[in-house]
Amino acid sequence: MASYQFISKQPEETKDFAKRLAGLLQAGDVIALEGDLGAGKTTFTKGLAEGLGITRNVNSPTFTIIKEYQGRLPLYHMDVYRVEDAFEDLGFEEYFEGNGVTVVEWAHLIEAQLPEELLLLQLYLDENGARRIVAEPKGNRYEELCKEIF
Ligand SMILES: Nc1ncnc2c1ncn2[C@@H]1O[C@H](COP(=O)(O)OP(=O)(O)OP(=O)(O)O)[C@@H](O)[C@H]1O
Numbered sequence: 001m002a003s004y005q006f007i008s009k010q011p012e013e014t015k016d017f018a019k020r021l022a023g024l025l026q027a028g029d030v031i032a033l034e035g036d037l038g039a040g041k042t043t044f045t046k047g048l049a050e051g052l053g054i055t056r057n058v059n060s061p062t063f064t065i066i067k068e069y070q071g072r073l074p075l076y077h078m079d080v081y082r083v084e085d086a087f088e089d090l091g092f093e094e095y096f097e098g099n100g101v102t103v104v105e106w107a108h109l110i111e112a113q114l115p116e117e118l119l120l121l122q123l124y125l126d127e128n129g130a131r132r133i134v135a136e137p138k139g140n141r142y143e144e145l146c147k148e149i150f
């Protein structure tokens with residue numbers, strides 16, 4: 001399957017990318033984010049939230065795994081870094097199949113619970129401080145999305 005990528009030289013570029021994507025999202029879309037600490041997963045999510053018309057500040061709460069925000073579509077922001085049991089059922093499925101858009105930071109930690117079709121975004125820290133964002137669409141819907149935004 002094709003993969004798509006771009007280099008983001010600053011936080012605003014990551015946010016702008018997310019904002020463009022946000023404009024194309026629909027209910028039930030799922031975005032899985034991978035990347036080391038500080039790679040820009042939450043920065044991306046902030047941009048996505050802005051693009052969905054959400055005015056509340058999005059952050060990565062230390063002990064809250066799922067946060068919900070209201071915009072053009074609801075945004076379900078999950079950070080599963082602290083999920084210790086990959087199979088623990090915290091009701092993820094209801095969000096994936098819900099009326100909003102779900103973003104999951106550290107998605108591989110709940111891999112078995114993820115939907116088959118999603119947009120996987122890998123964020124890499126380059127040596128010069130830039131971020132490389134690599135998209136791997138799983139399923140036609142996400143393939144089409146990638147063709148539009150890259
Ligand atoms: N091109 C860039 N894209 C995104 N963030 C960048 C970029 N350049 C620098 N940064 C900075 O890197 C940091 C990214 O932090 P962020 O919280 O988004 O990462 P994260 O992947 O969510 O980390 P964590 O794993 O701790 O949740 C921010 O301080 C941001 O300003």
Ligand SMILES: [Mg+2]
Nearest residue numbers: 041042060105
């Ligand atoms: Mg984060």
